[in-house]
Amino acid sequence: MAIAMDKGLHRFEWIHTRADGTNFVAEVTLSIVELESRPVIYCVWRDITERKRIEETLQRQNYILSAVIENFPGGISLFDAELRLAAHNDQFKQLLDLPDSLLGNPGVGFDDIARYNTGRGEYGPGDPKQQIAAIVARASHFQAHKFERVRPNGTVLEIRGMPLPDGGFVSTYMDISERKLADSQQRIAATAFESQEGMFITDAAGTILRVNRAFTDITGYTAEPAVGQNSRLLKSGRHDTAFYAAMMDSLRCSGRWQGGLWNRRRNGEVYPEWLRITAVKGDAGEITNYVATLTDITVRKRAQDEIRNLAFHDALTQLPNRRLLSDRLSQALAASKRSACYGALMFLGLDNFKPLNDTHGHEVGDLLLVEAADRLTRCVREIDTVARFGGDEFVVMLVDLEVNLPQAALQARCIAEKVRVALAPPYLLTLNHGSNTNTTVEHHCTVNIGVALFMDHKGSTDDFLKWADIAIYKAKEAGRNAAAFHDCDA
Numbered sequence: 001m002a003i004a005m006d007k008g009l010h011r012f013e014w015i016h017t018r019a020d021g022t023n024f025v026a027e028v029t030l031s032i033v034e035l036e037s038r039p040v041i042y043c044v045w046r047d048i049t050e051r052k053r054i055e056e057t058l059q060r061q062n063y064i065l066s067a068v069i070e071n072f073p074g075g076i077s078l079f080d081a082e083l084r085l086a087a088h089n090d091q092f093k094q095l096l097d098l099p100d101s102l103l104g105n106p107g108v109g110f111d112d113i114a115r116y117n118t119g120r121g122e123y124g125p126g127d128p129k130q131q132i133a134a135i136v137a138r139a140s141h142f143q144a145h146k147f148e149r150v151r152p153n154g155t156v157l158e159i160r161g162m163p164l165p166d167g168g169f170v171s172t173y174m175d176i177s178e179r180k181l182a183d184s185q186q187r188i189a190a191t192a193f194e195s196q197e198g199m200f201i202t203d204a205a206g207t208i209l210r211v212n213r214a215f216t217d218i219t220g221y222t223a224e225p226a227v228g229q230n231s232r233l234l235k236s237g238r239h240d241t242a243f244y245a246a247m248m249d250s251l252r253c254s255g256r257w258q259g260g261l262w263n264r265r266r267n268g269e270v271y272p273e274w275l276r277i278t279a280v281k282g283d284a285g286e287i288t289n290y291v292a293t294l295t296d297i298t299v300r301k302r303a304q305d306e307i308r309n310l311a312f313h314d315a316l317t318q319l320p321n322r323r324l325l326s327d328r329l330s331q332a333l334a335a336s337k338r339s340a341c342y343g344a345l346m347f348l349g350l351d352n353f354k355p356l357n358d359t360h361g362h363e364v365g366d367l368l369l370v371e372a373a374d375r376l377t378r379c380v381r382e383i384d385t386v387a388r389f390g391g392d393e394f395v396v397m398l399v400d401l402e403v404n405l406p407q408a409a410l411q412a413r414c415i416a417e418k419v420r421v422a423l424a425p426p427y428l429l430t431l432n433h434g435s436n437t438n439t440t441v442e443h444h445c446t447v448n449i450g451v452a453l454f455m456d457h458k459g460s461t462d463d464f465l466k467w468a469d470i471a472i473y474k475a476k477e478a479g480r481n482a483a484a485f486h487d488c489d490a
Helices: 001-006 049-071 089-094 110-119 128-140 175-192 213-219 239-252 299-313 320-340 354-360 362-377 405-423 460-478
Strands: 009-017 023-034 036-047 075-079 085-088 147-152 156-163 169-175 197-205 208-211 256-264 272-282 285-295 343-350 387-391 393-398 425-432 438-443 446-456 483-486
Touching: 001 009, 001 023, 001 354, 009 036, 009 387, 023 049, 036 272, 036 362, 049 085, 075 256, 085 147, 089 169, 110 128, 197 213, 197 299, 213 285, 239 256, 239 272, 239 446, 272 299, 272 446, 299 320, 320 343, 320 387, 320 393, 320 460, 343 362, 343 460, 354 362, 354 438, 362 387, 362 405, 393 405, 446 460, 460 483
Parallel strands: 446 483
Antiparallel strands: 009 023, 023 036, 075 085, 075 169, 147 156, 156 169, 197 208, 197 285, 256 272, 272 285, 343 393, 343 446, 387 393, 425 438
């Protein structure tokens, strides 16, 4: 009342009690008026319980909205109908890298923020005034939108905007840089997965979870029959349990294994494959998956076999050449030393071969050499070796003969005679000229054979070849078409 008397008017809130004992909030207004020339206080009480309830509700809603804005996982900004910044959170300032000197300015507008961003090149090259005008025009006629913007620092923002019922709009800003990077890495991984190499992924137990197209091309298994099956469905049966045990040991110890093996296609065909397996481990170090890449090396293996064949076999007759013969002879000498069994080296030279070449040409001569190689091969056992030494010369190596020298010599003589008889019949050599025209040449050819026995002898492979070659001359001196032995003990 003293304040009212002093000021002339005083308004405040008070809690009053009704006649029934309930309380209510009242807005009390004390006014000074003249009554019969005397100042009196005119008092008005207004029940504002409902208004207080509404204010508390609005206050609570405002508190919740503020909490939502501040705890939103991204940036958030709210502009009113006059395009003034009405609210924002700290993430908005951080993600857009806006200074406090700008945002702390009372009544900062949307155009002020657009002008600041344009000045630092946030919107790329272009006329700054036109950029600001276009941005503000869009904000003035705001439409719901969603787009991505890459900031100069590389941050990728996903920006969503929504108009408000009474004008203005609210925008959210999410940093999606990691998601974009993950998407990019996933696309790269998907592209890599669909490479020219076959790939499949299994769980820790070896159950196939995913295959790529190259896997289907190589193995014949599409995803439908392969997924859910154990990778053992590719096993060829050519490798023992020790092979796969060593593979698993390598995966457990180093997390990877690679090597060549034989696997089986869906149609049952066994093929050579180069396989690489990598173990995928979880946070605790346990193996969760295996990623395997496989390459069909049929063509490469065939090429390697061809190269090996060219290196160790005669191109015309496909018999072992000098290099392979020398290697096998070295092994035979070592085996003979261990077993005490004799072996024999037979050097063969064809008679009457040069006139055939001179008369009918090398093509016919080659036909005779191929036929002679075939006849020779049929005369010996699988453990023996028939090699072409060069020209019209062949070498036959016999192994695992008797331990007794006379008996071993008899065995070698029997085989030499068998060879001589096999090579003696006439050769009918047919030369194809094309267009169904063939020429057949009949040729008689005999053989001279020099034999050298070996068993734990001192000497090199070249020595035994030389001794067998020397023995040929004894056969020629004996009248040709014969076999002669070299005295290895001489």
